[in-house]
Amino acid sequence: MKATTKIQAERVAAAGAAKMSGQGYTFRLYAGHDGAGHVINPQGDRYRVNTQAGVCNCPFYRENWQFGTCKHLVWLKAEFDWQARADAEAADCAEWEEYGKHDLVASKS
Numbered sequence: 001m002k003a004t005t006k007i008q009a010e011r012v013a014a015a016g017a018a019k020m021s022g023q024g025y026t027f028r029l030y031a032g033h034d035g036a037g038h039v040i041n042p043q044g045d046r047y048r049v050n051t052q053a054g055v056c057n058c059p060f061y062r063e064n065w066q067f068g069t070c071k072h073l074v075w076l077k078a079e080f081d082w083q084a085r086a087d088a089e090a091a092d093c094a095e096w097e098e099y100g101k102h103d104l105v106a107s108k109s
């Protein structure tokens with residue numbers, strides 16, 4: 001579909017992205033990816049997505065290129081953010097485990 005405003009394009013992209021995980025979309029990153037890879041839909045179609053450059057080769061993106069968004073871009077960016085958060089939390093947990101090895105020497109009652 002052709003969006004008429006950037007806001008509309010972003011809404012369509014965000015609404016589409018919100019459904020993608022449940023629909024069985026997957027992605028494969030290119031080696032040394034820098035935010036680029038394939039997003040693969042449940043039918044097996046692949047779209048080339050680069051979140052750094054903000055481009056995708058799907059029909060929606062091509063039709064609405066001036067707005068620079070599509071559900072694949074939104075979804076893949078969200079996956080990266082989620083992964084970054086998970087990594088940060090894992091690092092955090094490792095730190096807490098380290099603290100846990102020491103006996104508490106003081107407490108407030």
Ligand SMILES: [Zn+2]
Pocket residue numbers: 047056057058059060061070071072073
């Ligand atoms: Zn796309």
